Amino acid sequence: MDKLLGTALLKFLPVLPLFALLFVLSNNGVEASHKIYLRYQSLSVDKVKQIHRTGYHFQPPKNWINDPNGPLYYKGLYHLFYQYNPKGAVWGNIVWAHSVSKDLINWESLEPAIYPSKWFDNYGCWSGSATILPNGEPVIFYTGIVDGNNRQIQNYAVPANSSDPYLREWVKPDDNPIVYPDPSVNASAFRDPTTAWRVGGHWRILIGSKKRDRGIAYLYRSLDFKKWFKAKHPLHSVQGTGMWECPDFFPVSLSGEEGLDTSVGGSNVRHVLKVSLDLTRYEYYTIGTYDEKKDRYYPDEALVDGWAGLRYDYGNFYASKTFFDPSKNRRILWGWANESDSVQQDMNKGWAGIQLIPRRVWLDPSGKQLLQWPVAELEKLRSHNVQLRNQKLYQGYHVEVKGITAAQADVDVTFSFPSLDKAEPFDPKWAKLDALDVCAQKGSKAQGGLGPFGLLTLASEKLEEFTPVFFRVFKAADKHKVLLCSDARSSSLGEGLYKPPFAGFVDVDLTDKKLTLRSLIDHSVVESFGAGGRTVITSRVYPIIAVFEKAHLFVFNNGSETVTVESLDAWSMKMPVMNVPVKS
Template sequence: MHWAHSVSHDLINWTHLQPALAPTDPFDMNGCWSGSASILPGNKPIMLYTGRDSEERQVQNLAVPKDLSDPYLKQWVKHSGNPVINLPEGIKPDDFRDPTTVWLEEDGKWRLLVGSQKDKKGIVFVYRSDDFVNWSKFDSPFHEAPGTGIWECPDFFPVLVDGTNGVDTSVVSPRNGVKHVLKVGLLDTFKDYYMIGSYSPEIEEYVPEIEFTFSSLRLDYGCYYAAKSFFDPIKNRRIMMAWVHESDSKADAFVKGWSGVQSFPRSIWLDKNQKQLLQWPIEEIQMLRENEVNIRNKKLESGSLHEIRGITASQADVKISFKLPNLEDAEELDPNLVDPQVICTEYDASKKGKFGPFGILALASEDDDLTEQTPIFFRVFQKNGRLVVVMCSDQSRSSTKTGIDKPIYGAFVDIDPQQEEISLRTLIDHSMVESFGGGGKACITARVYPTLAIGDKARLFAFNYGAESVVISELNAWSLKKAQMKVEEP
């Protein structure tokens, strides 16, 4: 396990350099695993990463650039005194990993978090240092939750309570108008969850407003894991990317010779209700747009399809908003159905309801039966006297291939459809389908592997299979040009 290294001026077009870290030393000879970069005063970057040492223990190591005058920081030097953080007492050798970006406290000491577990209790430990070499663990965990298994790839950052700008990681005081987000990845579920709460640096304690459970908020309700954020000081925003793993067969992955891709970068901020994060593709993606098509105030009758022509359906950016009449007649949702993924599986895209399914059919094949298709859609229900909007991404017919995972994902969208339109933005990039519902209140990323709906043979539709008509108040769609991927020769 190496650290690959790529550079970009715009987070869209990338140049792949030679790996930055390789497993060459006793403290990382069995793998250079996840970690984080941090920027110290004087614009000096450092990296802390998990090494699997010669005795198969997970330890935390430090690396610094060899030449600070190199704008691409191509070469990195490992600290001669590694590891800088050893395995804590009572923790199993392979249950201690993934240091966060550091932050600076008013006492002049740096902090970082490391994920762990003990007896199935998920834990993040907090460490303090004033020189980046000597780290001491605080006596009690920063936060923990029984029965959740190991917490991987933790991320910890402040968010403004009133604004969409990002905040530097070292802004910690509530008097600066911030709350704090603690994100953890659960290996047991392969999902990223997060909490919003308050941080007390005096006692090194994090208190979430809602305690963590398996029903806690997720960054993404699809195939999206090990997310990591950073603060962009140029545009004052916080950006997040994640690992989107494969869901096809091991044999296919072997033939490809690679596995996993990075998600589109997202800007993230706190919703005005202060109860959840909003996520939206970064503005730079618009540089790839071409061939725009528009639709306004188009009624979709029950059972109708409308093909979106004039763009490349296999690489596209699609924004659509729906208006729905007479929602007081929405059907009742079974009160026993509380998991949105179960709801979407029970009411997949082929099941006709009153309001829904309606949305888009991505990566649809050319044949009349649309043998391959990936619907991203909504349904509206009534439950306990209020309207409930469910967003689904259905991969059950996404490919004619066998032996691959074809899940149906689901998420609740926290909007009132009587007060606002139901909106969807979807980015399509061959095997990647990233969807953002309700202005970024619900996100679902899917990996699909069509065999028919590929390249110029893919089609894109807006559809409504519900009993009631819906209106497309506005649709904008663009082809997306291919990003530039360069490889630097050794």
């Protein structure tokens, strides 16, 4: 466990029950099964605090949210369901909240689509996915909790009126459940069914699970989408990874950036398997080959298949879900960012959790990883623009980007440098460390050779607070290594906060001696996309000085090599329509 996390959590002791504290400490600061804080689950505030609420990210007017569920496109509308507590700002009383949008940016809310009401989900309606059938109608699969022992089964729901593009009402047929855990399955670790795909007339779904410390994606097949049978073997499993939550399995094209329907296969396709790790609260994914005859998935041998594997996001990002958008032939990724403050602070402010900006995902031309980029519709929120061109940054320089709302902005910058000669040597001992640990040693204030250089986001005027997002280039034995950091340690003078130095290495060609960075800054969240979306990091931060109009934005360089801001465009971001009720 990160020492910073332990220190922050110990400060919560006066306000947290001891059992809750111990549970959080054992799970990296984020609740796993969420069966905690019972006394707080139905405590709501009269007035929601606006400080740190986001301006253009997805969130309801108040209360707790977590996993994005069942995203889909239907009859001209995007639908997002998500886990929501309608009664308080901690996990509990969970329903499937429901919102719709025409552009993925402006959202209207509907009544909850799914909530506990039947014997097969009376103790909880947990995460799941949506599938569009060949006749064009959607079906939701979700996990139902059936008793106080947390026994988990899989159910389905269908629209009451499929001609309604808003899909206002959902029905849970009486022939539920569709999947029971057999005696060989851990019934309290059997959840989060995937979007279904079809091969040779049979539908398939995955369900996340574990057996002791082995993570498992169980495979089930069906001819009619109602009667499901467990395959003899899982699609995939990995020893030592623990519970696999929110699995996602989908094809990506070997050529071009267009997305594919989940059932597409063939020689021009690779497959991606993503799992959310309950033990670490990180996600990882692999790219590999799906053998349709054997119903087996084989990750590429060059990739790490475990805790140290590739991640969509090396920061605060969990329980993600993709879907295929047929209107624009793209695959879109949703992810949840939890709070990094205390439970007591969440209850005081009256809300917790956001969904991050939806991202388009596709296969990098190298085939080694995925690329991600915010959906283009986000750019409709851009308003006033300021620019920097060919701004030299000598060692120790920080230059303010003035004229925008620095607390609510979109920044896109290209840095260039004349040489790689001053890159610091990469310590061979770091090869065994997480990038986060390297960033902890080599932060933005530690002078270097080529870097650190980047942005100081959500900064106070005198830099008592700032969240740096920066690159640092190292020279390893056979190549250069690029580190991208989003370091929250200096983000706030407030107490009781988890402030980690999130980081990831960037697999990028430095032949042109340039690095690009795009950061979406929104009051308490900074989403950063390095090198065209090769490495992405999300930080949640809570400044107490650098808020609203007192927030500033700087470019900086703390390396001995002079860096040039070749181009920088920054925009103030307007507020979208965010979860106002749909007019009847």
